[in-house]
Amino acid sequence: MKPFSKETYIQRRAELKKRVGNGLLLFLGNGEVGMNYADNAYRFRQDSSFLYYFGGDYAGLAAVIDIENDKEIIFGNELTIDDIVWMGYQPTIKEKSEVVGIYETRPLGDLDSYVKQAQAKGQTIHFLPPYRGEHQVWLQELLGINPAEQAAKASVTMIKAIVDMRNHKTPEEIEHIEAAIDVSVDMHLAAYREVRPGKTEAQIAAAVEQTVMSQDCFRSFPTIATTKGQTLHQHAFMNTLQDGDIFLLDAGAEDPLHYAGDLSSSMPVSEKFTEQQAMIYNLHLKTFQAAVDTLAPGVPFKQAHLNAATVLCEGMKEIGLMKGDPKEAAYSGAYAIFFPCGLGHMMGLDVHDMENLGEQYVGYPEGVKKSTQFGFKSLRLARPLEPGFVFTVEPGIYFIPELIDKWQAEKQFTDFICYDKLDAWKGFTGLRNELDYLITEDGARVLGHKKKPMTIEEVYAAKG
Numbered sequence: 306m307k308p309f310s311k312e313t314y315i316q317r318r319a320e321l322k323k324r325v326g327n328g329l330l331l332f333l334g335n336g337e338v339g340m341n342y343a344d345n346a347y348r349f350r351q352d353s354s355f356l357y358y359f360g361g362d363y364a365g366l367a368a369v370i371d372i373e374n375d376k377e378i379i380f381g382n383e384l385t386i387d388d389i390v391w392m393g394y395q396p397t398i399k400e401k402s403e404v405v406g407i408y409e410t411r412p413l414g415d416l417d418s419y420v421k422q423a424q425a426k427g428q429t430i431h432f433l434p435p436y437r438g439e440h441q442v443w444l445q446e447l448l449g450i451n452p453a454e455q456a457a458k459a460s461v462t463m464i465k466a467i468v469d470m471r472n473h474k475t476p477e478e479i480e481h482i483e484a485a486i487d488v489s490v491d492m493h494l495a496a497y498r499e500v501r502p503g504k505t506e507a508q509i510a511a512a513v514e515q516t517v518m519s520q521d522c523f524r525s526f527p528t529i530a531t532t533k534g535q536t537l538h539q540h541a542f543m544n545t546l547q548d549g550d551i552f553l554l555d556a557g558a559e560d561p562l563h564y565a566g567d568l569s570s571s572m573p574v575s576e577k578f579t580e581q582q583a584m585i586y587n588l589h590l591k592t593f594q595a596a597v598d599t600l601a602p603g604v605p606f607k608q609a610h611l612n613a614a615t616v617l618c619e620g621m622k623e624i625g626l627m628k629g630d631p632k633e634a635a636y637s638g639a640y641a642i643f644f645p646c647g648l649g650h651m652m653g654l655d656v657h658d659m660e661n662l663g664e665q666y667v668g669y670p671e672g673v674k675k676s677t678q679f680g681f682k683s684l685r686l687a688r689p690l691e692p693g694f695v696f697t698v699e700p701g702i703y704f705i706p707e708l709i710d711k712w713q714a715e716k717q718f719t720d721f722i723c724y725d726k727l728d729a730w731k732g733f734t735g736l737r738n739e740l741d742y743l744i745t746e747d748g749a750r751v752l753g754h755k756k757k758p759m760t761i762e763e764v765y766a767a768k769g
């Protein structure tokens with residue numbers, strides 16, 4: 306797929322300038338990070354806001370948008386002959402910057418004096434909250450702000466402007482997201498084909514990884530491939546798949562421009578689910594549908610979360626694991642014993658889009674604070690939905706023995722939870738499915754051109 310034209314980047318920066326209004330906007334690109342020594346580095350990943358405004362998908366860059374002086378500059382050092390001997394020929398920073406409509410480049414060492422002169426002239430320096438140690442050191446050197454104070458002193462005006470722009474995906478961004486989702490579906494189809502008793506979690510993860518890398522993409526986050534799905538982010542691959550297990554895959558691709566896909570699937574390791582597993586799987590599909598039926602412009606995502614939770618509590622009451630009024634159980638937070646995370650999160654250049662800028666800004670409307678209550682506190686997205694928003698829907702049902710024991714000992718929600726029945730369910734593990742959605746002018750649509758299996762019939766067909 307084609308990279309974006311320079312006009313896209315020029316227009317994004319112009320819009321950002323208009324929204325912030327004054328001062329100097331400082332963007333620190335990411336550097337290489339050594340795993341155990343400098344030359345043995347983790348895979349390089351550029352900062353997503355840097356990518357959004359400057360493209361520049363390589364290490365060692367910074368950029369400024371100097372609003373008062375009408376300048377846009379990329380700072381970075383051209384490769385030396387030593388670099389070229391080890392890394393091969395690459396276009397110059399000047400050439401790479403022109404592709405995104407930036408015609409002034411300077412050595413990285415010039416950034417310090419540029420920023421200090423702007424400060425001396427009384428210009429406001431806008432910067433984003435740092436999430437890497439080296440950025441904290443860099444910001445301290447540039448601005449003299451102690452790392453412990455940098456997040457609090459980051460520019461709220463700049464954060465809000467970027468969040469609002471990046472939250473509203475354009476059609477060309479949607480194309481990239483859908484390309485990433487299509488590869489993500491292939492990753493999941495590989496797992497459906499591979500999962501069977503005797504295989505290891507690592508072998509399934511390897512098949513998933515092979516699928517993404519062979520399509521010129523990379524995973525958008527560390528793959529979860531587990532038979533212990535009750536642990537929400539189980540990143541270890543420790544187990545051999547056994548007859549009767551549920552296998553959970555949470556995996557996605559990012560495309561070459563770094564737009565993410567994020568999907569989850571749950572499937573039987575044996576040919577079929579047990580009756581009990583099928584019952585919980587189908588209940589979970591009902592919660593999924595309740596969430597999706599709620600999605601529309603203007604409707605808070607929290608309502609979709611609550612509607613899914615209410616259906617979950619209705620189902621659990623029918624099974625005999627909950628009692629009382631299901632809606633009250635959902636709204637009180639009792640549901641979280643089975644569903645302790647949020648229904649979904651924004652997705653874009655980051656799989657949890659812009660989490661580094663603050664979930665409060667990304668996922669919550671002005672004036673509404675994120676809850677601190679267990680369950681609701683993990684809801685990353687709650688705000689009224691708007692056309693252009695892209696996010697995941699990923700309800701799950703989890704039986705977490707430690708959580709059950711803790712809540713039982715604390716006598717939490719005894720009006721709603723039948724603890725005496727839950728002992729027998731502690732070995733169930735957990736399951737979820739996840740798809741990615743776009744809010745349109747009049748509703749919502751699932752993203753991607755390929756279908757990920759969802760119903761039990763589709764799951765069995767995909768297993769072959």
Ligand code: GLY
Pocket residue numbers: 526555556567568
């Ligand atoms: N899919 C991984 C996550 O949402 O955290």
